[in-house]
């Protein structure tokens with residue numbers, strides 16, 4: 001097996017790291033490239049993380065013989081070693097050419113590349129010397145690394161460019177056998193990403209999606225999640241982004257592109273309504289994205305799944321099992337995604353027909369499902385109402401219920417009892433939010 005090793009702080013991993021890895025894999029035909037996050041970078045000062053509940057990293061002095069991994073400059077570290085490892089693991093899914101070694105994290109303290117390389121050779125038993133990919137910014141100091149000569153003898157050293165620009169990598173009299181990787185460099189560094197996060201500047205698409213989610217979810221480097229959470233963050237509410245993303249990924253696979261666009265628009269509008277009404281925005285988005293996930297199932301499957309919620313199947317539902325796709329989706333969310341939040345499950349289950357006395361989150365999803373922006377021929381008055389920053393849910397719910405009943409009748413479709421009750425109740429209550 002042809003191995004390559006790429007070390008670094010990966011604080012955080014960004015697209016430039018993976019682009020370099022991909023470039024090296026293709027240029028030298030490695031079978032496997034091993035990413036090795038450093039426990040601490042010996043040439044960097046690390047502040048104990050600003051994040052609450054994070055274990056402070058040990059204070060470091062700069063040992064003269066220690067070498068920095070492929071590194072960047074040095075603002076405070078606010079991600080723990082576990083965070084950094086998680087970000088890497090979440091970013092290389094589906095790429096069998098890349099593996100991740102946590103040996104330096106487990107070892108703790110200062111790690112030397114010679115020790116890491118020795119352990120990798122011992123365990124992987126490669127037929128040839130593994131490649132060690134070095135940034136040209138580090139090559140100048142290589143001679144001072146622990147057992148530099150031995151390291152150069154046991155590794156096939158590849159010097160890669162780190163700073164964007166033309167020409168081959170800088171080679172300040174590198175005294176050992178080596179090869180160059182003539183790579184194109186993305187103008188991204190971990191320090192830049194951290195700095196941009198801290199200063200509330202655009203950063204989200206400088207890192208792989210997996211890393212982005214972890215940074216947001218854990219508030220690393222001062223990141224603020226885009227979802228925000230409302231006041232009703234009851235136990236079980238899926239505040240964690242990765243769960244939302246898992247559901248969204250599944251829904252995207254299950255539904256046709258146009259049905260998925262409808263689901264996503266429903267999620268977005270439900271979330272907007274939730275924000276205005278002081279509800280949990282993540283829960284609204286999740287319910288919106290999942291509401292139609294059972295839509296493609298056949299009638300038998302819908303009946304079987306819906307029955308699992310323990311409620312009766314109405315005569316109309318018997319006659320038209322398609323109406324059960326909301327209830328079936330709520331069962332799927334519980335069974336396969338571990339979602340037990342009642343507000344979310346009810347919003348998904350009731351979205352088709354609506355129901356009188358629906359909780360606010362269910363109102364948001366019912367409304368969004370009927371009038372989201374990809375639905376054709378929705379009266380603009382309804383979208384105006386939905387867009388009102390200070391609008392309550394009462395008038396909007398009544399208008400949407402009326403519209404739904406009119407729409408069904410115009411097509412000669414039977415209107416569910418629940419929808420008529422909803423309209424009746426909403427009409428009486430008028431503006432009640």
Ligand SMILES: [Fe+2]
Nearest residue numbers: 291292351352
């Ligand atoms: Fe639906």
Ligand SMILES: [Fe+2]
Nearest residue numbers: 262291292369
């Ligand atoms: Fe829908």
